[in-house]
Amino acid sequence: MDQTATTALADLVRRAQKGDEIAQRELIVAYQHRVAGFVFAMTNRSDYVEDLSQQVFIKMIRALDRLQAPAQFESWLFRLARNTCIDQLRRQKLRRIFLPFGDEHENIPEPPGAVDTEELDALRHALAQLRPQDRALLALVQEGRSHAEIAETLETSVAAVKARLHRAREHLREHYQPDHED
Amino acid sequence: MNTFANITNLTMKTENQAWRDLQMHASAQLRADFANRTLRIARGPAAAEWEQLHTHAATQLRPGFAARVLRAAREIPRRLTLSEQLVFGAATAAVCLLAVVYLHAHNARVENERNLAGWQQLAQEADELDQTL
Numbered sequence: 001m002d003q004t005a006t007t008a009l010a011d012l013v014r015r016a017q018k019g020d021e022i023a024q025r026e027l028i029v030a031y032q033h034r035v036a037g038f039v040f041a042m043t044n045r046s047d048y049v050e051d052l053s054q055q056v057f058i059k060m061i062r063a064l065d066r067l068q069a070p071a072q073f074e075s076w077l078f079r080l081a082r083n084t085c086i087d088q089l090r091r092q093k094l095r096r097i098f099l100p101f102g103d104e105h106e107n108i109p110e111p112p113g114a115v116d117t118e119e120l121d122a123l124r125h126a127l128a129q130l131r132p133q134d135r136a137l138l139a140l141v142q143e144g145r146s147h148a149e150i151a152e153t154l155e156t157s158v159a160a161v162k163a164r165l166h167r168a169r170e171h172l173r174e175h176y177q178p179d180h181e182d
Numbered sequence: 183m184n185t186f187a188n189i190t191n192l193t194m195k196t197e198n199q200a201w202r203d204l205q206m207h208a209s210a211q212l213r214a215d216f217a218n219r220t221l222r223i224a225r226g227p228a229a230a231e232w233e234q235l236h237t238h239a240a241t242q243l244r245p246g247f248a249a250r251v252l253r254a255a256r257e258i259p260r261r262l263t264l265s266e267q268l269v270f271g272a273a274t275a276a277v278c279l280l281a282v283v284y285l286h287a288h289n290a291r292v293e294n295e296r297n298l299a300g301w302q303q304l305a306q307e308a309d310e311l312d313q314t315l
Contacts, residue, residue, distance in 0.1 A: 028251055047242075050247070054247070057251040057255075058258070120238065123232070169226065173223075
């Protein structure tokens with residue numbers, strides 16, 4: 001993002017922080033597709049995309065006044081998105097433990113080919129084999145977050161991010177088979 | 183000698199042919215775009231696949247998404263965060279504990295008073311009995 005765009009974004013965030021609904025709407029419209037992509041990469045479920053994206057943006061609106069540095073908005077937003085998705089995956093895991101036969105429809109994976117092309121299915125299949133933390137890492141990189149920003153988001157060091165990213169990419173490559181059959 | 187050479191040649195031809203057949207059979211098992219596919223797997227998912235993933239995800243948002251989020255942010259009561267839930271739980275437990283301690287102390291005091299009154303009455307009756315005797 002260039003300097004002008006960064007300044008414009010910071011201004012927009014400041015307006016939204018003051019409760020300007022038009023600015024809040026602009027922020028949602030500007031980031032809704034990217035957040036949706038992030039949520040889908042994290043959960044691998046099309047039916048979660050709208051709900052979880054909505055949760056992310058509601059949290060964004062409610063916590064926006066606590067954001068100290070408007071220039072850090074993007075990394076802050078994707079941290080919210082990551083935490084929301086990881087919370088959802090944890091809740092889902094707990095539900096599976098405590099209600100193994102309840103809400104079975106929640107655990108039905110999308111059939112291969114239901115989404116799109118063979119390559120996309122392969123990517124989804126490979127992502128599904130990774131730990132949520134690794135999926136988040138790869139999705140954050142796809143969002144253009146720098147190693148330093150990711151380190152800040154995950155509250156770890158840049159070196160640790162690089163090492164984890166390397167391992168996550170290796171795992172993704174291992175599981176990436178465009179002609180896989182489930 | 184010639185016959186031996188002919189037989190050897192024939193055997194070698196048959197063997198070579200067999201190898202060629204085997205290779206042909208094996209290569210027929212490979213899909214038409216084998217090379218591209220292998221390269222793609224070796225390189226891992228490309229930017230285009232991530233792009234497809236984002237595009238698919240974006241289509242899952244129904245029109246009017248921003249308006250719905252803003253409305254929900256106004257209308258839906260804020261859910262307690264995990265730390266708030268923990269603080270709330272701890273506060274509830276503390277209040278319950280205080281109530282139990284207070285009730286226990288109160289009951290013990292009432293019981294003591296009743297027992298003391300009983301003993302006093304008993305002592306009084308014993309004194310009266312001593313005096314009459």
